Amino acid sequence: EPEVTQTPSHxxxxxxxxxxxxxxxxxxxxxxxxxxxxxxxKVEFLVxxxxxxxxxxxxxxxxxxxxxxxDGSNFTLKIRSTxxxxxxxxxxxxxxxxxxxxxxxxxxxxLTVT
Amino acid sequence: AQTVTQSQPEMSVQEAETVTLSCTYDTSESDYYLFxxxxxxxxxxxxxxxxxxxxxxxxxxxxFSVNFQKAAKSFSLKISDSxxxxxxxxxxxxxxxxxxxxxxxxGDGTTLTVKP
Numbered sequence: 001e002p003e004v005t006q007t008p009s010h011x012x013x014x015x016x017x018x019x020x021x022x023x024x025x026x027x028x029x030x031x032x033x034x035x036x037x038x039x040x041x042k043v044e045f046l047v048x049x050x051x052x053x054x055x056x057x058x059x060x061x062x063x064x065x066x067x068x069x070x071d072g073s074n075f076t077l078k079i080r081s082t083x084x085x086x087x088x089x090x091x092x093x094x095x096x097x098x099x100x101x102x103x104x105x106x107x108x109x110x111l112t113v114t
Numbered sequence: 115a116q117t118v119t120q121s122q123p124e125m126s127v128q129e130a131e132t133v134t135l136s137c138t139y140d141t142s143e144s145d146y147y148l149f150x151x152x153x154x155x156x157x158x159x160x161x162x163x164x165x166x167x168x169x170x171x172x173x174x175x176x177x178f179s180v181n182f183q184k185a186a187k188s189f190s191l192k193i194s195d196s197x198x199x200x201x202x203x204x205x206x207x208x209x210x211x212x213x214x215x216x217x218x219x220x221g222d223g224t225t226l227t228v229k230p
Contacts, residue, residue: 035218043205043207043220044220045218058217091159103161105151107156107157108158
């Protein structure tokens, strides 16, 4: 069964450093998402991406964040200058369509900022 | 803005018994979709069941069923014949109907413990 993959599974970085989290969505999916989950808290929407552009973003997704689909398979989330409060689990998801279409989630990348 | 509220941080159930997890939501949209996701200790989010708001019939998926009350904006999940593998955190989520975005709004989650 096709699945969303994410790398790395765990990333440790120092405050102020740039990180890139990588995702490979399911190949025939057209919509891509990033969510984050601070330990013990709810899953929060960051951004959705369709047709090579951001379709929606939350207030969390400020200028420090960017997303890119550099080729036909990868979907990346970049945090330019990490802060301690960026420590969280970051989930990538993809779906064929929107609305009722199931979002398939990746296993997540645990980001630890020290 | 849309919100999802899960008022039960933790629930427990005896193996083979039935448990109901509560979820209420608020949205100004008339078309939307509701989901229950399961997140086991591995942290992978897995879709359990979905419901289209325009459908009056409650969705069922094997041992999982929902009680969707649109007027009350309530969407509870019933797990019948609970199994040890059902132990996980369960999230209720809301998607509004939008042709260009599928943002999901999640509740805080309910941790379900299944006792043998």
